[in-house]
Amino acid sequence: MKKIPRKKPSPRVALLIESSRSYGRELLMGIAEYVRIHGPWSIEFEEGNPLDQLPEWFGREKWDGILARVNTPDMAKALRRKGVPVIDLSASLPESAFPQIRSDEDAVGRLAAEHLMERGFKQFAFCGYNGTDWSDARRDSFERRVAGAGLACQGFENPRAMPPPSATDYEEHGERHERDLICWLKTLPKPCGLMACNDARARQVLNCCREAGVSVPDEVAIIGVDKDEIFCELCDMPLSSVILNTQQIGFKAAELLSSMMTGECTEPGPIAVQPLGVMARQSTDVLAIDDRHIAAALRQIREHACDGLDVETLLKTTPLSRSVLERRFSQFIGSSPKAEILRVRLDRVCQLLAGSSLPLAEVAGKTGFEHPEYMSRLFKKKMGMTPGEFRKSTRAKERKALGYTTE
Template sequence: MKPRRVALLVETSSSWGVQIIAGVRDYVREHERWVLYVDHRGSYERQNVPTWCEGDGIIARVMAPALVQHVRLNKIPCVNVSQVRVPDAVLQHVTGDEPAIGALAAETLLRTGAEYYVYYGPPKRDYYTDRLGAAYVRRVEQEGFDVTVIQPDRLLRTDTNPHYNQLELADWLTALPRPVGILTWNAIGAFRLLETAAWAGVRVPEDGVSLLSGDLDELLTRISQPRMAAIDHNPWQVGYEAARHLDRLMRGGAIGPEVLVPMTGLVAGETLPNATHADPLIRKALQHMASRLAVPLSVPALATATGVSRRTLELRFRQVMGSSPALEVRRLRVEQACRMLKAGDQPISEIAAACGFTAVELLQRAMQKQVGMTPTEFRASQGRKGSKSL
């Protein structure tokens, strides 16, 4: 018997899409022999039906009527992993639990002590009802607060400028009353606000602006400064469950009710007050790191010091911090080096050694990755002359 052919029409440009594909792959490895066809696409590309899409099943972000018509005409079992609901689409829906995510976001921001609340919503999408934002607004209003809802497309874009206007966004951000809690619908929105805040001189969260992303994107989380807090929708499980339901449909099963996959939960970052240290294991690990910045510290040694296995430690860091223990050690060392570079004219070689780097070149590479500058360039940017002594 030939293996079934399954098309995956999910973007490969986001962590969400990649994790869904990984979940499908893992289901196939455990249960079935499928040939998987992946359509490499971006999140906002127009959804066309590939000419090769004539297999035994489809898992897709169903965003447009054309795909619905293709599925109907060819009688292909299809599972939709998108929150979009195209009219008259008789499909199996397997998605993240937006109402639960919105409620968790509200609880998280309410704990910050904010007195004002904002929802920075989704871009305009046909056939989409925002259940995440609705749940967030409802929960915050239950506590007696109003929520200002921002639709980014209407506020920031025009026919001649399809991208966001940073000056206009900065004016809006700096005029917000504080302390304010802001939920963004996705990580792109959070990243955009962090860029704008830095440009406008607003420190998050020190200046009374708490920021939470309504979804997790590993790349944007890693490169954002400060590192954004986010909610993980659990896309791997969405992909796994989508594959399980497609398997059932291809065996003649009937379309069932919508499946809402439970989220993984909050991935703490640096954009919420004290959120980074809320997890006891993470707090203990970070304290141990901070006390040993000047000496070598391996991940196995850190795991031993915190009383867990290396795998447990790495998994917890990935879930809570969106990072790894090794990357966090490097981040803390670079931050310490930056403080020392700001403070005086100590030779860079001494700073490197004091921060656990065995060579100046290692500090240079680490700073280039994290702050985009070498130690000499960073010191110069702070209004100090770079030391010639290495």
Template structure:
């Protein structure tokens, strides 16, 4: 029986981008009355043979008035269901249709380069999956952006793992590649999952992350990023916003409105900076030692004299080194790191300002609030409110 307000969603809920897309669709569902959703996990396509998956989706599609389908390996084999449909890129190729969802890979690559450059990198690497169009597109944009401002771009592509592990030949290949590339280097991984594999390979080779190899992922899947050691920096994607707009467009089509063909772009958001990139690439050993000391003691109220004692040099000597390599004083760099740490705690945890003050050895909450506002122009409370509003749409 046909239901004029029923929408079938074929989306993988095991991945962060799928969950974020669903949250955006759900948000629109709260705005519009009487929408009903049926969900099929696209992940089941990896468990079923092609004909079985097509039969299953076809059965579930009976009676619906619209479909949003994302990343099924069999997306190109499914029949035309005769209702408005919005498609996102299939697992290996790009989806084809009048109404599409695509990540803006050019802007994602631009944000990756900007981030790695800001940490002093002039050597760049890219790690991606073989035979995936979206991954190749991300690489081509990354390559185009960096080729005029770096000393060389190295890349490594591997076959997607089975369930959760890399195949041995590719694991050995990645290790050989990581051992051969110049360091320090900033590596852009096509996804958080790839970034995790890079960090694990570095640990097996005793390559220091982020001191020798910085790693940046995409998707900001906190279940991957926060359970990788060291934790993985990642580019957020505004998938939730796109989910809202996709549902809005689909309802217009379901209501018979004539809409021109459209591609909804998933834009990059802010970068969640974690341990895997939180180190400035510098070859000067005195500066590198000072940076490691500051990074490892960022929770403490260290002073310039503490850093000089660690490096065994005079204040003026280290000041000149920092000015030459980092364009700032030791004191300024310590303050910058402390502020960045406060930002991280405000965004990634539910700690109160009092708890942050205690953890970072400030005398009291008012002190940390004044310290933060002097640098950022707003209070810690307002900063947290603004960022969380942005994340929840």
């Protein structure tokens, strides 16, 4: 009788990654996708935030590999004592000596700067958590890109000492000392394009602008990082954000750990994953122009285009005649008021198609179109494809960018 070979046991892998924020959840999704395709693994992880203190279960088990966000020297020492392959998905401790996979922070800062420069800003600012590796790297890149265009950038320097590195201490410190941030925002030259180091900081800046009486995006346009849907969409004003390829970071980390656990790969140098682009929302939906009447008209279009605003209604809110309004729009915007209203509506159509499963009739109703058929005709004329084709294409591109299969 032929002997059946024993099944090789699945590798035991510990995930020390927080799931309380979208960044950690996206990492976990990327890891899960790798395991689904190339596993199985026997995985242990803990919901919430295990970054500040190793969970009790971690010390009771023997692991074949570890995927972790290594944020403190004590955590790095504890992981080294395990004597197994470890991949660091935080890269905030250069001395950890683990293989590191992270976002390309230089590309993150550059994308944010170029997004704001495309909107005509000549004055810039950065607000982060001074002393954190990833925040400082994004600040330096942002400032380099701005300086490369011959422009200047002001950085927020918190006068109060920052806490030692820890998972959420920086954000809590920032919240306790918002008065300093409010005073700084009041001193910024206006109009100004501001990058925040992440969406949590961007949300805080937005709230402080409201407290300071600073208009967003007309006086200060704000862009964050992470595309954290909770932070970006539940603000008073939806936040623009640089889209990190976080699931791909998780996927690549799992792929590298697998190779190291089987001895196929020695420890490589740091790996940087390119961001996917910018999700433009209302917090940067502005053009920095000096004509206050055109700026006011653009603000009306931005806020009410999807409510059915037309040129006749717009003329009631401005002291300009139709011919002057259209001439100045052509001068500053390069299009007519009617075309700008349509652009804002169709941009919102694109957002709803890409980010929701709403039927076309509801998309039309939410974007100021009385008839979905008319919306579809205009959409195809501008985009070269139907709304349905656009929705399908967008989702396919997202999966391809993340390195996923279609199975």
